[in-house]
Amino acid sequence: MRRILVVCAVGVASIAVIATASQAAEPLDAVSIEVTPTEVEVQLGERIDLTVTVTNNGEAAVEGLIAHIDITDLDVSGSVDPEDWVKTLSRDVGTLEAGQSATRTWNVQPISSGSFTVYAVALAPEGSTAAASNVVTVDVAHRASLNPQGVLPVSIGVPAVIGALLLTRLRRRIS
């Protein structure tokens, strides 16, 4: 019984320590991050440039900053895989002196239609979130072509010709 109580006490103490530690990792108010444009309308397959600006609003330099973007579909509980849209999600920003800004541009290609949300975060060296950006709404309109690259006539024509020849042979065989 005493052992169980000791184990429980150690568990509670551990949880308390972890909770205190996570509370200590407060966001750094000195750094702000913004993504432009804030609303984008594209057709499926088109590419868009999203510019992320990280600014150090504080009095001291901030070292080793990393900007990271993410894409989510709020309607379907974030089922988007951002790496399908963009090759590199994280970019090195480095050191920002007081008052200094840095911009990084992501060339993004939506791979499915719908309304999506893009946002960016600036990460501090120790991995705690420094700042989160505004939300960018990306509306992707579906675009369909019945004859992509002019291949439809061949895709229908070739099997149709062979199918017709085959039918003729089979009919001759039956008769």
Next chain:
Amino acid sequence: MTSNDQARSLFRVVARQELVELWRGPKGLTVLFAYSGLLAALAYMASADAGLNLLDARESVGIIAQTGVALGALTALVVSADAVSGERERGTLESLLVTPVTKRELVLGKLVASTSMWVAALGVAVPFVVVMARGPGVAIDALVVLVVTGTLVSAALTALGLAISSVAMSNRASIASAMAAMLLLATPSQLPSVTADGVIGNVLIRANPVSAGLKLANEVLVAQRSWASQWTFLLAPAVAAILFTAVAIAAAGRIELGASR
């Protein structure tokens, strides 16, 4: 008429007879119809993705060229794997063996007929490749890949199928063994790039005719590498075509009646 002339003429008779059987009957056209349907569906899907920029146009051509070669060779393999064991199973091999045609002439005639399956498959694949390659401007490269690589790969597989068919005692065993061999040969082309770029992966790909042929198609059409730097990928298909043809001719001597149904 000398004995050589007579042998040539008998070989021609066998080849003509086999060609007529394959193309006047439904067998050849049925296989070709399935091949064209698969290629059509794949070409349409790849073009749709390329049209939306979701797939590089060169990549879509590479996919069609590789599939054209692999499936085209497979159609020839299936026909050749049925050539002797099928006759045995249908009970028609006995009547063939009592004719003045030697076993070697019989196999060579069947080899020509089975190879015609690839020629027909090539004819089907060409329009797809030409239409899709217009955009990225790789039509000539794609056609050379299809004709040269495809012909060497399918020649190797056709001879392999025929060799298996000559020694297999049942048609089912012959076709299953031929398909298994094809899958085994194609496997190295599916290796992850980390493994494929290593020494063992590289040897596995270059040493076998199917994966070397498919790799060449990818390197020339998708990665935009020159023929001069990639021609060595043709060595394995060329050597295999010669070697397997020799094996098929040698295996002709082992054709036996066996148990027919």
